[in-house]
Amino acid sequence: MERKTRVRFAPSPTGPLHMGGVRTALYNYLFAKQRGGDFVLRIEDTDSHRFVPGAEAYIIQALTWCGIRPDEGVDENGQVVSVPSGRHPHAPYRQSERKPIYRQYAEQLVRDGYAYYAFDSAEELAALRAEMEAKGQTFIYNHSTREKLRNSLTLPAGECARLLEETTDWTVRFKMPADRIVKMDDMIRGHVEVNSGTLDDKVLWKRADELPTYHLANIVDDHLMEITEVIRGEEWLPSLPLHYLLYEAFGWQDTMPRFAHLSLLLKPDGKGKLSKRDGDKMGFPVFPLQWTSPEGEVSRGYREDGYFPEAFVNLLAMLGWNPGDERELFTLDELVEAFSIDRIVKSGARFNPEKAKWYNKEYLRRRSPEQLADDFIPILEEKGIRVTEGDGKDFAGGCFGKEYVRKVVALIQERATFVKDFWDIASYLFVSPTEYVEKDAAKFWKAENTALAFELAAHIGAMEGIWEKESFEADVENYIKSREWPMGKVMNCLRLALVGASSGLGIADIACLIGREEFIRRVDRARNTLGA
C-alpha cells in the first residue's frame, strides 16, 4: 500500500534558523504539498547543554514569515499546532517531551545484540583520544577498540549490572559491524556504499540526562511519526550508514524512509559554508529574521533588510534547484507545482547577494501601489510626514493624503529595490528642496538657460485647467519646440528647481504631482537661492 507522504523538518533550537535551514524546510514543504502530504515540524532538543531560549519561537516565526506552515508540530506559542480533527496521534513534537519513549528502544537494541552498555566516562575517552593523537593516531570507538574498553561486552555480567544500577554516566552504544558494506540509496546522490568498519560505535542514549542522541531519537521518531522521506542537509550523509543499520536493527526496513541529502549553502566568495559572520562582514543577512542572542548580540534578517518573504522564498528555492526551463520567478504555490527532487543540484550553491536584490526588485515592481504605499507610510511618518485619508497635499505642513502617496509610489516603484529606497528616490515629492546639489547647479543653472526656464515656468503657471500628465507634456513640448529652445537645458534647469538635483522623474510627472501652487513656489525659491 502506498503510504501518505509525510516529511519533517527537524531543527535543533540551538540558535536562529540559518537561511540554509530555511531552504531545507522549504524543500520539505514543497515536496509534501506537491504530493498532498504532511509537513511535520519536530523540535530536536535532545542536547540540554546547547539549548538557547527563544530559538524555537524564532524558528517558527521565520517559517511563518516565509509562508511555510506545518501540518503538524509546535506553534508559535509552544502548543501543538491545531488540526481540524483535533487529534494528534503523533504528538508530542518536541523531543524533550518524548523522553520516556526512547529508553525502551535503546534497551531493545541491547537485548537484541545490536548495541551495548558503555561505562567509559567522557574524561577517560578524552584522555584516550589525546594519548592516541600524541602518537599520531586517531582514536575510534568501534570493533578495533571496544574489546579493550569498559562495556557490557568486556565486563562480567555481575559487574555490569552493578554499574548500571549504581552509576549514571554510562551510555548505550551501537555495535557497528566490523566489516560490512552498507549499500544506500539517496534520491539526489544515487547509490552510495560505505564499509561499516570505518565507522564508530555511536552513542545512542545517555544515562546521565536520560536522553537519546540525535541518531536514536531521529530514527525512532521518524518511524513513529510515519515519515516517508527524509530531506536534510549534506552534513548527515556520513551518518546515513548508521541510520540504515539502525532501521535494520529495529526491523523497520520495510517502512524506512527514502533519503535526500541537500548540498550546503556556501559563502559568496572564498571558501566554506555560509556562516553568521559572513553576513555581517559582507553586508547581507544570513538569517530570515533579525535575531538578538541572549547575550544581546544582534544579527540582521532578510525581513528587516526589506526583503519580501515571497522574494526570499523564491531566491532560496533557486539556490540548488531549477525548474528545467528558464523561469525564475515563482510564488510558493507555483513552486509547489514545479518542484521536483530530481532537479536538485548536487553541488554546493554559493549565495549571491546581488541576485537576491534582483529578486526583491522584481517582486517590488509586481506589487500594487496600494500595498507599497501602506509599507511606505511608516517610513514617511518616521521622516516627519503625516499621512491622512484622501489625496491632499500640504508641503508647508508636511501632510499628505494616502492617495497622493499611492500616486508617488506608482511612479517610483520600478526604480527601487526595497521600499526603504523610496524616501531617497522621492523625498522631494514630500519636502520642498531648500538646497541644490552644487555640481548639478554648476552644470545646469546658467543664465542663458534660467531665463528661458523662468519664461517657461511662467507659461506653465498660467496653464488653464487641471494639470494632467499627457496634456501637460504636450503643451510644454509644443511651447519649447515652437520657440526652438534647447529642450534638455531648459528642462534640467526646471528639474533642478523642482528636485534640487539633476535626477528624478519627468518634469510633467513632478509638476502634476506637486501641483501648481507648489510648482510656482519651488521655481521662485530656486530663483531666490541660486539667482537668476
Added chain:
RNA sequence: GGCGGGUUCGUAUAACGGUUAGUACGCGAGAUUUUCAUUCUCGAAACAGGAGUUCGAUUCUCCUACCCGCUACCA
C-alpha cells in the same frame, strides 16, 4: 589522517555522447529618454587536469588536483 560527497562563464544554472556550450544576476558598450532610473540591443566571460571507453566526449570509467562535509555522551 580516515571516510563520504562535489567540480560548466565571477555567481546561480541548462545540456541527460554529436550544440556556434544556452539562460539569469552582475559587468562593459550602444540606443531610447528633458536628467536619473527604467526599457531595448549588442558584447566580454565557463566544460579543473590527465588517462581511458567510443567513429565522436562537458556528458560514461579511472586517476590526480582542488573544494565541502563528517570523524563528540552536538545536531
